[in-house]
Amino acid sequence: MDMCDFSNSKGWCLGCGRTREECKAWKSMKPYAINTLKKELQKRKSQMKAD
Numbered sequence: 001m002d003m004c005d006f007s008n009s010k011g012w013c014l015g016c017g018r019t020r021e022e023c024k025a026w027k028s029m030k031p032y033a034i035n036t037l038k039k040e041l042q043k044r045k046s047q048m049k050a051d
Contacts (some may be wrong), residue, residue, distance in 0.1 A: 004016060004023055018041065
């Protein structure tokens with residue numbers, strides 16, 4: 001079940017901050033890639049709050 005809402009102007013999910021492509025790849029990502037993305041998601045969420 002798809003719970004993400006990609007109506008953000010940059011194409012990021014309003015809930016998790018990921019793009020559609022990142023959501024699709026999430027389950028097959030290596031732990032290092034997930035940790036790197038999680039750091040990026042924190043930045044995106046802060047930016048979304050400021051917009």
